[in-house]
Structure formats: structure tokens, C-alpha cells
Amino acid sequence: MMHCRQAQQQLEQLKPENEPDLLAHLRRCHDCREYAEDLRVARLLRTMPAPEPEAGFESRVLRTAISQSRGVPQGANAVGWKLATAASLLLAIFLALPRQAPTPAEPVGQLAGTVSPGVMPVTLALKSGRDLAGAKIRVVMPEHLEVDGFENQRDLQWRTDLKAGANRLTLPIRQRNDRGNDVILIEIEHEGARREFRVPVPGGNGAVLQGQDAQGMQKI
């Protein structure tokens, strides 16, 4: 004599109707008939078809979404850090500007392949006395410059590991207009300690971004 437990186990397997014992059980057991019906509906629901999206769906929706969002100016999301004591940090910063103006002929650092025309790579060297794992870097661009790929976003923040010694950071910088003799603000935060660097960037009409080599060093 088959029990409900066995009957339901058999029902969960495929083609249970071939089992005479099971059929006999179902004929006299209301609960297992109910269970069998539920299973039948569940199986049908589980295999309910849905059409494939139209060809190119993924690229299309992503491209449209990104370009539509870009049309909307995004509010600056400055977090507003409080000044923190940063005695434990010993960092130096260099600003190396390319000699030639906007022709990024050779790939620069991590940016190989992503540099677009009109973009000038500006290299900063961050010197750290020790390893700083998970340091937070913040770059605030002056009004007349922007980082390529981050239009509408003057305040960039991310986390990375700084190694003891020189850490090279290349910013793909694009000039928005001719004005301004400004500074790029760089902040490094590590375990609550924070340092701020103001890197002077000569403004003007392109000529000012040329001809300076490893200038603007600030010892902190």
C-alpha cells in the first residue's frame, strides 16, 4: 500500500502516470490528487514561454539610456569632507604636463586606447612614504578643465591602493574654455587621515598647457 509521501515523491518525478500503484493511490486519496494538479499547473507555469527580445536589444537600450541620461545635467555630488588631521601621511605631488599640445600620440598608462582627440594626458606622481591600502582619492577639476569621459562631473572620488614610493596617475584632461589660471584639487584619504594637494594648472589658450615639465611640486 502506497503512502502519501511515496506518492508525492513519485509525482515529482516525470511520467508518474505509468505507475499503477500511484494511480491506485490517487484514486482514493484526495490530498494527493490535489498535489498532482498543483504540480501540473506549476510545471506548466515554469515552462511558460516568453519571446526573445528584438535583435540588438541590449546594445540599443544601453546606448539610449546612457545618451538620454547624459542630456540631463547632474548635480555635483560633493560629499563635503571635513578637514582631518593627516600627520601620518607623507606625500608629494608632481604635475607633468606634456610638451606638445593636444596630440596624445602614444598611449598613456592605463588610458591606452581610450584617449580621444583634444584630450591631453596630465600625469601626477603621488609619493607615499608607505603602502596605503584602500586610500580614497578625490580629484576636483577647475572650471575650465574636465576629465574626458566624466563630463558634467567635476568632483571624482574612488578608492585605490597606494604603494610606497611613486604612484603615477594620468588624467585625460580636456580644456573647456580659455579662461582661468586654476588648480586641480587632489585629496588623499586613508583611514580617516586626509591630505589635500592643490596642483596649479596654468590657464589660458593652450600655450600655457605646453612647455612645462615636472612642475608644481608640492611637498606636504
Place this chain on the structure above:
Amino acid sequence: MTFLRWPKRPEDRFTALVRPHLRLLHRMAYRWTQNNDEAEDLVQDILTRLFPRVDELERVDKLGPWLVRVLYRRFVDLYRRNANSPIDDSVEPSGDDALFDERLTVESEQLERLILQRELNRALSSIDSGWRDVVLLHDVEGYAVLEVAEILDLSVGTVKSRLHRARKKLRLALETGTKTVAESC
């Protein structure tokens, strides 16, 4: 000399995050709208709204169910007039027979199952949307009760009771539906 990692462009981060879930979103959007074009529009709509929130997306633990929840809420906003009580809505997707009819001609070996599924799809569109939402996520898509509760913003008890009642109705509809089919053939 250490080369510092430069942050990825927001569009690349966004694409890497959401692309693996796009087909799932499309399928869910289809299940709710019962229309392929509207499904794409709905997915498009939420992506446009989500792109500026890429930082937030990166912090989400299980992005798939999170996105389905966002999609569901947007669907309710756009398609259901009375968003706060999904039980009494006036705008309903109708069961899309076209998909089944198309397949009925192609996959004749699965004829019986397709006929039943078409009936089931009709039955689904006839039940209260609050019940249907639960069935679509749990029985059709295979989400756990707890996940369904989170996506739909319901208690686990409500999900269970809706499931129970919905299945009863579906079974009933299916029994009537198959009878109709049998007679008409």
C-alpha cells in the same frame, strides 16, 4: 613606479553591472506587459533612470532581484492607475495569444502543452493582478517566497496566501479552459 588605477567611465561601469540582467528584465517586462515592444520600452525607461545612480548600483548586494523590483515599481507606476492597491487596478495587460499561436504552428509536437499554456496565460490575465504578480515571480520565474516578498514589497504571509489562492483559481480556469478547447476541436 606604481600605476594607479583610474576609475572606469560611468557608462562602462553601468554596462558591466546591468548587461548580464537585461534579458531577465526584458522577460519580466514581457510577463507584465504581455507585449514585446512595451517590454523593451519599459526596460529602456528604467535604465535611463538608473544610469545616474551607478554608484548606488555598485553597492547593491543581489542586483538581479533589485532590478526586477525597480522594474516592477515602474511598471506599476506606468500601467496601473491605482499604484497603491494593485488589487483594484483598471489597466490590465491582456493575455497575449499571439506568442502561443505563433508557436502552435511551429512546434506541433508540443501541441498539447502549448494549448494548456495558452489557456493558463489567459487565466493569468483574468485573475487579480496582485495574485498574478506573485505567481509570475514565484511559479513562472522561480523566485523564492522571500525574494518575491522583497520585490513586491509584501509580507511573506501575504505572498503565500496569494500564491495559494491564485493557484486554485488557475487550476479552475485551466480545467474549464481545457474543456472548452476539447469541445471546440
